[in-house]
Amino acid sequence: MNTVVKDNVNPVNTDANAASTGSSFSAQFDMQPSKQQPAHRNVKISTSDVHVYYGETEAIKGIDLNIYENEVIAFIGPSGCGKSTFLRTLNRMNDTIDICRVTGKVMLESQDIYDPNLDVVLLRAQVGMVFQKPNPFPKSIFENVAYGPKLHGLARDKYDLEEIVESSLRKAGLWDEVKDRLNQPGTGLSGGQQQRLCIARTIAVSPDVILMDEPCSALDPIATAKVEELISELSNQYTIAIVTHSMQQAARVSDRTAYFHLGDLIEVNSTEKVFTQPDHQLTEAYITGRFG
Secondary structure: OOOOOOOOOOOOOHHHHHHHOOOHHHHHOOOOOOOOOOOOOOEEEEEEEEEEEEOOEEEEEEEEEEEEOOOEEEEEOOOOOOHHHHHHHOOOHHHHOOOEEEEEEEEEOOEEOOOOOOOHHHHHHHEEEEOOOOOOOOOEHHHHHHHHHHHOOOOOOHHHHHHHHHHHHHHOOOHHHHOOOOOOEHHHOOHHHHHHHHHHHHHOOOOOEEEEEOOOOOOOHHHHHHHHHHHHHHOOOOEEEEEOOOHHHHHHHOOEEEEEEOOEEEEEEEHHHHHHOOOOHHHHHHHOOOOO
């Protein structure tokens, strides 16, 4: 069966919905106030009838979803539900898996990202990825951030490159902690600092979209709080899609939440609605801890 609930994207009147609901489970989630959304929102990424196969096994079953400019959308669901697989279709990271096959259409604005003539390296600069475990290069902090701009020829000279590095580290909330040791190895930072370094590295190539695959799963609570705060700040400039196993995290950082189950997209709605008055009983069962 294909997607049970298609992209119900109008997060309007969610305050009224939340006020009228008697859901006893909503109190356990500390939700961020919804950002004021413009009346007309530009679609940044749209997917149409996307299927993903690992060999003969169908992991994603015909998903239609719009992701809007400057929103944070969280993908939640039990292990093995397809949320990370779907996230990886958005910048063709599944291309690195030999037995993986993707069908359907994924559009980045007007560009079909599965066009065989598309330069995948440029695509992954436009749609950056932050992984579950921090993975800084075995280089200095400066060179970690400078690598992408050098590769893509984004800096005119040394001073331009230094400006890009500083700006990226500032946006990642890391500059004040590392400005006096930029020549030291990135691998010498703490786990939380390494993850913010990886975010700075992603920002440095001026992406349109940032994908995050459980970016806080290997971090302690203090580092997690810093990354979550950073996500909120970055959403003013970037479109962000985040996979998380933490429903509390989804409630704290996202504008909309999509619930996946066994390869199907069951529901996508404003985060407030998903966590207080979900449309589908499977969503409610997962959120209330009946399975997953």
